[in-house]
Amino acid sequence: MNNTIKQILGTALTQLGWDQHAPVIVTKTKNAEHGDFTSNIALVLSKHVGLPPMKIARKIHDAIIDSEVTRIEVAPPGFINFYIASDFTETIKKIINNDSDFFRPNIGENKAVYLEYVSANPTGPLHVGHGRSAAYGSSLAKILSSTGFKVHTEYYVNDAGLQIDVLTTSLWLRILGLTPPKGCYTGDYLVNLPTKPEWTTAVPQILESLLQKWNEETATDLTPKLIQLCKDALGKHYDEAKQWIVHEITTQIKQDLKQFGVEYDHWFHESSLLDNNELEPVLDLLSQQDVIYEKEGAQWFKSTKHGDEKDRVIKRSNGVWTYFATDLAYHHKKLSNPNTQVLDIFGADHHGYTPRIKSGIKALGHDEQNFKTILIQFANLYRGKTKISMSTRQGQFVTLENLYKEVGVDAARYFYCMRKSDQHLDFDLELAKQNNNKNxxxxxxxxxxxxxxxxxxxxxxxxxxxxxxxxxxxxxxxxxxxxxxxxxxxxxxxxxxxxxxxxxxxxxxxxxxxxxxxxxxxxxxxxxxxxxxxxxxxxxxxxxxxxxxxxxxxxxxx
RNA sequence: GCGCCUGUAGCUCAACUGGAUAGAGCAUCGGCCUUCUAAGCCGAGGGUUGUAGGUUCGAGUCCUACCAGGCGCGCCA
Structure with missing residues (x-):
């Protein structure tokens, strides 16, 4: 209908000789008093034609040869309003027949969309902060599927890197009956797990003095020492314990999400990129583009070339790849098909990361149009008026599981999605539980x-x-x-x-x-x-x- | 300090991306159940859109400065 009106207006403008100045815009009105559709064309033309908008509008009005439109009115300051006789029979038939044009309008035309969301580190259970991404991402996946996109959802499991060593070390300390110091994972979820007896080593003597020292100074650079201690103590069992705890926590996350109505097409493991040696080719590719240089023993990527504020390390001086390196390889892989749209849903605290990855994608020769990030702001949790703190560090956060068990999956999903994703969200537990019109x-x-x-x-x-x-x-x-x-x-x-x-x-x-x-x-x-x-x-x-x-x-x- | 985001009714948020009288819900006040689910409906009050300029036919929306809040600025992920 919109296009029909545009055509009607277009022919009128041609007749008047005003069709060269500006594109015709027709919109649905918000106010019924302004008809069903409206155009601001007279206001826009005013300057070009040199006549007051109302005069132009009346001339256009008179030039229109009325066909499907029941009534046309000119309203100050110069809008042209169109009234359409509503006919619902087509709509009714479509709804009854479950018509796909109506319920599944195909704008995606089967274009592939890779949607990555949540992807929380497997270092502990999901908390309420992750819930918003989960609800939003899975809903978006459904909506995109309903509009003809071929959606492929992925959870990127960060199972490589320093944090996993910290996790393994924290587990080890728990097995020994010790409380991990700050900087480690201190939550109760690492207590009383069905671990293997051979991981229970003798407590190394230096460990106690190390922990002591830790509490005195607030140094964080003791982490590597602690990890090394753990590696030495567990020996060949270290990797075994590491894989086991990651698997254990990932399984828990998977179950949580499933109960929350969130399922993925694929769980992609960061470690697989390293195992399959997929990073060297990416580095080579970047080197060919002359965006790699060496400084202080590390390999740096010139991300500033494409808009980042500083260059980034891609391979550390100790030979270990950074998180950025694996993530870049992951995106390179996803973007290898030029007809694929890649969508990343990030927590808002990662917004500084976007320019870096975009820069990398550009340097690798991909079309940046095919990559988009969506930022999800944090949700503040309230119980009535009281704000609930969800500090992960102290391990005292409210888990996602606790949340949906308390208020129900339906209410939780709706509340998480009811606000613009880039806005802060106040989530009131009391309200979500109420069975009345407030909810x-x-x-x-x-x-x-x-x-x-x-x-x-x-x-x-x-x-x-x-x-x-x-x-x-x-x-x-x-x-x-x-x-x-x-x-x-x-x-x-x-x-x-x-x-x-x-x-x-x-x-x-x-x-x-x-x-x-x-x-x-x-x-x-x-x-x-x-x-x-x-x-x-x-x-x-x-x-x-x-x-x-x-x-x-x-x-x-x- | 630099960068990104935000500021709209007492509270939580909209405003179809520059359009007509800035709209909803909650809260407050007043009505509606001998009839299909009152977990509902109808009505009222409530605003200098953070402040000050600017751009134009027209600004909550765009540009500048300031004020206030959030987040980010590792060879962490």
């Missing part, structure tokens, strides 16, 4: 349950567009909202803004509750009853599909 999740689910209850009460109802009569005002509003389904879904997908979809779900629910209170669905008049049952049916269809895109249940009863 948007229940409000939406209640609308669906109400419909199901009515349909059940009526007995069998087979929907048909033939049941549709002339709609009332509240019905028109509701149907307008339902008809928006594909448009809103496309917008949500294009902008990767999941919160738009949560708002859409809420909007459908609002219109339905209003309608329900205003209208007796199960009327004695059978024609009227079928018409109203049809509208209920359509609403339930849209609601359940919409909630599915967020991984939230549409309950039959509540």
């Amino acid at each position: 948007p999740v229940y409000y939406i689910q209640y609308a669906h349950a109400r419909i199901k209850s009515i349909l059940a009460k009526n007995g069998q109802y087979i929907p048909s567009s033939k049941h549709f009569l002339h709609p009332s005002d509240t019905e028109v509003e509701l149907l307008d909202a339902l008809a928006e389904y594909p448009t809103v879904l496309i917008k949500t997908a294009q902008r990767s803004e999941v919160y738009q979809w949560t708002q859409y779900c809420y909007r459908i629910a609002t219109h339905f509750h209003r309608y329900y209170n205003n209208t007796q669905i199960l009327s004695d008049d059978s024609q009227e009853r079928y018409h109203r049952l049809l509208i209920c049916f359509l609403t339930a269809q849209c609601l359940s599909k919409a909630l599915e895109n967020l991984g939230i249940n549409a309950p039959e009863s509540m």
Whole structure:
């Protein structure tokens, strides 16, 4: 319809000789008093043509040969408003037939999207901070799939690097019955694990003095010594213990996410890149581009060449690859197919990392258009008015598992997604648990349950567009909202803004509750009853599909 | 200190990316159940969009400065 109006305007402008100045923009109005569609073209042309906007608008108005449009009005300061007679029968048929143009509009055209999200280090259980990425990422995956993208989801497991050594060392200290010092992983989750007896070594003498020293000075550079001590003590069992604890924690994370409605196509291990020697070729490639140099025994990448604020080490002076090196190889691998879009969802604290990886991708010759990062701001957890601290260091954080067990998966997922991802989010545990109108999740689910209850009460109802009569005002509003389904879904997908979809779900629910209170669905008049049952049916269809895109249940009863 | 993000009703957030009278929910106050789920609906009050300039037909949205808050600035990941 939008394009039809553009064409109508276009021909009018050609006739007036004003078609060269600016592109015609037609938008949906927010206010019904302004018609259904509006164009600001007269305002834009004003300067070029040298006439006041209202005059231009009237000339355009007069030049339009009216066809599908029922009414055209000119409104100050110079808008041209179009009124369209709404016809819902097409929409109704599409919803009844579960039409894919309506519920799964294909804008992706099967383009591959690699979506990486959460990817928390396997050094402890997921906490509430990870929940937002999990809920957001998995919802986005569903939304992108619903719009014709071929989505491939991955969790990047950081199972190489220093932190894993710290983790292994922390485990070892726990096995010895000691409390790991700060800087190590001090959480209780490392206590009483079913470890192997051979990992219980004798406590080395220097260990105690080392720990003592640690508590006195606040030095952090004692970590390598501690790790070395652990390696020496465990000997050949060190790697075994390391792999075991990573596997143990990863398994736990996997289970947590699964219960939270999050599953991945692939769990990609950082260590596999090292095992398969995939880093040297990347370094060679970069060297050929002349963006690698040696300084103080380390290999540096000139990331400043493509916008980073300083150059980065890619291989340390001790010969060990940095995290950046493996991550770059990982992205290189994903981007090897030029028709693939790579999407990374980062915690907002990683925003400084983006220029670095972008720079690397450019240097490797990839199209930067194919790579995009989405930043997720932190969620502040509240219990009523009280803010709950989630400091990971002290190991006193609220785990994701505790959260969804307390408030439920549906409420948790909705709350995590209800705000713009790059905005801070206040997550109120008390509110998420409440079963009333304060809680948007229940409000939406209640609308669906109400419909199901009515349909059940009526007995069998087979929907048909033939049941549709002339709609009332509240019905028109509701149907307008339902008809928006594909448009809103496309917008949500294009902008990767999941919160738009949560708002859409809420909007459908609002219109339905209003309608329900205003209208007796199960009327004695059978024609009227079928018409109203049809509208209920359509609403339930849209609601359940919409909630599915967020991984939230549409309950039959509540 | 430098860089990125944010500042909108008492609170939490929108505003379709520069459009018309800045909108929702919560909280507050007032109405609606002998009828399909009141976990609902209807109504009222509440604003100098952090401050000061600028850009133009038109600014919450763009540019500059300042104020306030968050995050980042390792041969960590």
